[in-house]
Amino acid sequence: MHAEIITIGDEILIGQIVDTNSAFIAKELNKIGVSVYQVTSIQDDKEHILNALNEARSRAQIVIVTGGLGPTKDDITKHTFCEYLQDTLVEDKAVLQHVEGLFAKYYKDRPISQINRNQALVPSRAEVLQNDFGTAPGMWMVDKETVFVSLPGVPFEMKNLITTKVIPKIVKQFKTPHIIHKTIVTYGIGESALAERLEDWESSLPDFIKLAYLPSLGKVRLRLSAKGEDKQVLLGAIDKECSELHVLINDVVYGIEDEETIEEIIAQLLTDKKLTLGTAESFTGGQIAKEITQIPGASAYFKGSIVSYATEAKTNILDVPKAIIEKHSVVSAAVVKYMASSAKKIFNSDFAIATTGNAGPTKGDSDAEVGTVFIAIATPKEVICEEFMMGAQRERVVQKSVNKAFEMLQKEILKF
Structure with a gap:
């Protein structure tokens, strides 16, 4: 079974906002075995919407549309659906x-x-999906063999409707x-x-079973996907292939990610082992703390973080001599090890991460080449430090x- 997702809004096309709705909807559909064939972003324009609906129904049994359901005149989705389905708007008392x-x-x-009351106008053939968090309702409409679902574009409203109304109906x-997936x-x-x-x-x-390579900064995710009617057969086959894969690349694997990030895995490890963490960040500017929190x-x-961006912050706050x-x-193994030790002491934590480096575009307070990075992990027993060259951007x-x-942190936590 295939679905298509259409997001409506000029603000998406001019780059004013990022379309996160499609990613969320696709992920939820995938969980129930519905494959997304295409995602399309279009203008708030009647002809554009009509063309997109026609094209989508030629390829998919379910068409999910988000956006264009507000109370203002430029929100035309309901009116366009009425024209497309030869329907009329009626007031829904609920x-x-x-x-x-x-x-x-x-x-x-x-x-x-009255403009707000008009939110209660819906196509007469639509089954209303109550929007608990907003005024624009979701709508479920069927035309011949195709289901059309229209949802508000506000992400938290859309997410609630997808998880509580749309997915259960599908x-x-x-x-x-x-x-x-694994x-x-x-x-x-x-x-x-890796491919070689x-x-x-x-x-x-x-x-x-299909294999996909998903490279990102500093890592490559290998996604195995199996599709079929017998869930137990699929699970068994995926587990077998994963076991064989581990033998081949055990030296570069940090774990299996099923909807979990490495931060979430670390969070679970720290929680289970009743361990704590602090950070002292220089060029990363608090990004590590952000992803943790x-x-x-x-x-x-997580006890806290010190963003010691300037050299004087490293000496005055972290007591780096x-x-x-x-x-x-300032960009050296000696400095980052002091930073990690001090952060561990200041926060009275079991572990601490420290970073110092030259992210560019200029060299700053150090003569180190742009891209030179030192990362240290203070553990209950020692301080581990590694140097890296991370590129120029x-x-x-x-x-x-x-x-x-x-x-690095995960590897050290697993030793305890």
Whole structure:
């Protein structure tokens, strides 16, 4: 079964906002065995919408549209669906009551206008999907063999409707195959070198299992995907292939990622082992701390971070001796080891990550070449330090270093 996703909004096409809705919807559909054939972003234009709907239904059984459902005149999705399905708008009393209730609760000093009441107008053939978090309802419409779903473009409203209304209806009304994914994440080896190592194994994969290489900064994710009717057969086949894969690349694998990032894996390790972490960051500018604290419950194991960007912050806050900096330079193993030790002491944590480096475009306070990076991990027993050359592009240097720091930390945590 195939689905298509259409996002409506000039703001997407001019780069004012990033379309995250399509990624979320595709991920949720994939979980229930629905393959997304195409994703399209289009203008708030009637002819453009009509053409996109026609094209999508020629390829997919389910067409999900987000955006264009607001109360203003430029939101034309409902009217366009009426023209497309030869339907008319009618007032849905339940939606009107919901809109009035929202205004009574959140906008007590603001009278509800007719333009807001018009949110209750829906195509007469539509099954209304109640939007708990906003005024624009979702709509489920069927025309011949195609299901059209129209959802608000506001991400948190759309996500709630997808998970609580749309996905359950699809599961109830359609028989879909199982799609199983398992992702193995590797560090320290490039995509081409990895592909060369796996050539014979990849050629012997069963027809119903596909391998995808997903390279990013400092790592390559290998995603195995199996699709079929028997879930247990798929799971068994995936596990067998993963075991064989591990034998071939065990030296560069850090773990299996099933909807989990390395930060989440580290979070679980620290939680399970009742260990804590602090950070002292220079050129990474707090990015490590940011990725850690995006995980709910991080306060249980993350003590805090010091962003010692300037040299004086390293000496005044982290007590790095000036003599060490003068002798070795601010971008050095000696300095980053002091940073890690001090962070561990300041936060009274079991582990600490420290970074110093030259991300460019100029050399700053050090003569080190752009891309030179030192990362240290302070553990309960010692301080581990490694030097890397991360390239010349600033964003790339920072993100590769963040990934490498997490990789190093995970290896050290597993020793305890």
